[in-house]
Amino acid sequence: MYKVLLVDDEVVVREGIKERINWSELGLVCIGDCENGLEAMEAVDQLRPDVVLTDINMPFVDGLALTRYVLEHHPFTKVIILTGYDDFTYAQQAIKLRVKDFILKPITARELHKVLEKVTDEMNEEKRKREDLDSLKIQLNESLPLLKERFLERMVTSSIHHWDIEERLRYFQIMLKVPYYLVMAMDTDYLPEDHHNADKDLLRFAMFNVIQEVVEQEEGLIAFRTRDEKVIVILSGEEQEPLFDIAQKLAEQIRHLIESYLKFTVTIGIGRSCHTLNQLPQSYESAMTALEYRFLLGTSKVISIMDMEGHRTAISVDHQEDWEQKLISCMKTGTENELKATLQDIVHHYKNSFPSIQQCYIHIQKLIIYLIRDLNQLGLQEVDIFGDVNPITHIYELQTLEEVESWLFDCCRYAINTIIEQRDDFCNSQVRAAELYLKQNYSDDGLSLSIISKHVHMSTSYFSSVFKLQTGKTFVEYLTAVRIGNAKELLKFTTLKTYEIATRVGYQDPHYFSMLFKKTTGDSPTEYRQRCSAEKV
Secondary structure (H helix, E strand, O other), rough: OOOEEOOOOOHHHHHHHHHHHHHHHEEEEEEEEOOHHHHHHHHHHHHHEEEEEEEOOOOOOOOHHHHHHHHHHHHOOOOEEEHHHHHHHHHHHHHHOOOOOOEEOOOOHHHHHHHHHHHHHHHHHHHHHHHHHHHHHHHHHHHHHHHHHHHHHHHOOOOOOOHHHHHHHHHHHOOOOOOOOHHHHHHOOOOOOOOHHHHHHHHHHHHHHHHHHHHOOOOOOEEEOOOOOOEEEEEEOOHHHHHHHHHHHHHHHHHHHHHHOOOOOOEEEOOOOOOOHHHOOOOOOHHHHHHHHHHHHHOOOEEEHHHHHHOOOOOOOOHHHHHHHHHHHHOOOOOOOOHHHHHHHHHHHHHHOOOOHHHHHHHHHHHHHHHHHHHHHHHOOHHHHOOOHHHHHHHHHHHOHHHHHHHHHHHHHHHHHHHHHHHHHHHHHHHHHHHHHHHHHHOOOOOHHHHHHHHOOOOOOHHHHHHHHHHHOHHHHHHHHHHHHHHHHHHOOOOHHHHHHHOOOOOOOOHHHHHHHHHHHHHOOHHHHHHHHHHOO
């Protein structure tokens, strides 16, 4: 919204204009009104209007003097003069002061609306041109370095005609030697987690500066950043073998400097050499493949594709099934230590087998699929273990096998705890059901561990251990406590004979009942009844 200031010594005129113009429709807002030019000067300085709509004939400071002041101090503010004087001299002076319009009173709201609409259109156009100009200036300052990086990235990732490459190298003043070329790819391992994204961008920029300083010490080298935040170095030389030596030396130097001064690590992949600029994509691809071996070898490494070739073997499918069985066994009955040992064995096997990275990903994904299948059989869903993360694709976000191991350990540990909780919940409910059944049927002299185990659908041995774990008592101890407790109540509040009470609480032999009662309470049934009667008195 553009701001408009009204200036007229007649209140009726000011109020009429404010009320009769649809300001919002024009994209304008009336920010105030003044009754003379002196007051208007102060308002212009404070409010910074885009448009000043003023009368000419006013006390203290007239409209032309106000216009002159606005022109000198606020050159981008538009001035529209309203006047009741049909005098060519005034018009001439207004034109010299670059007034946007000179309008004779009386003026209708429709006429003023057209004038304001015209001024608004002009301001919109001026704003667009200023924005375009600013944008062009920014592009001019930034385009060459950016275009240079995008050209270099395209040169190593796609096929470009030889003459086009050489023309652009000359345009960007890039000097490469002939006839051998080699690509190195560099990627950050971990950036500090407590840093904001802006800080991380700054660290990456600092890393690129370090790399550039090292690269500039050698001839025939160029470094640039890719759109996925990796740094690529192209090396060129007259001989092939020294080029590998230079690459190895520079890579180790860069890795050491970044770790020493920036306090984070990088992994560097060194590709194969090539004989022409058109073959740079093959060198780049091999450098990226070498960089991927970080997944097997770990972080903060310089990895040459030449060192990695010849080590690949296929991972045994039999082993794959073994790992799946061991892992799910840990889920069902194992401990966290057993889980950790199993995952360590899996990672150790992968590293010793030296598969291709793609092989490694495929077998880990198979392991995850087996795990999800078996956990489903245990009543757990994928989301219960892995959350909103897609576990099949998530492994591509992890840099090393150690990270995969740690992530799987956390997920599997959560699964183990969930299974244990579910098992505990089930056991708790079954023990509670057993307690209720026992309290309702304690008077049955045939009540046994076998009967109550069948009632809660558990094996006798497992129910016995779970019942002891949950209640702190064996089945017999718990049943005895319930029976003796009820017997105490009957002795205290009834006149039933001891043998009658024994039968009511599940004992057919009154002598056995009396012996058990004394062993449990320290009193015989008769002594307990007498003591309770004495206490009442």
